[in-house]
Amino acid sequence: MRLVLASSLLALSAFAAPAGASTELATKNACMACHAVDRKLVGPAFQDVAKKYAGQKDAAAALSESIRKGGAGKWGPVPMPAQPQLAEADATTLATWVLGGAR
Template sequence: MKLIYSTIAFYALTMSPAFASADLAKKNACMSCHAVDRKLVGPSYQDVAKKYAGQKDAVANLANSIKAGGAGKWGPVPMPAQSALSEVDAKTLAAWILAGAK
């Protein structure tokens, strides 16, 4: 029984954050409007990462944009607010996007 718990704990602690974040994006329907490498309804994650590259507090700023939504940053289609998303999940998604959504 200890072996089973140890194995589960090992995989939980070593699961790739990128994999977890991709799942988080899918779970929250982010992929309905965004793709990693091409524009859909909204900008690609690669384009978002380029826009925020080198900015101070990029993760916090992008997480805020995810939660609050907005208009005019990427064209005429507004980003709907994702207010049900937790602060932690918004920052996790933002960090994943800024790291190239890999």
């Protein structure tokens, strides 16, 4: 039982990056060039993304995939460029941060 609990806590800690770290990750990977937390720039506000995905099963996985593969037509005419250089773990961290309101 203790091993299961310890493993669960370790798994959760991988996604529980401090908000500052996620903001830094978003800035480092140029996400903030097109997005802001609370207002539309070229792309949607992160808060609007969180609202769109709210309650969806596997939202973090879907958003992480959109971050890495890019997409078009979800938010208007400007496509989201693919970010294939972004590590899967970093994409998941960013997706989790965005879905949590990007605080």
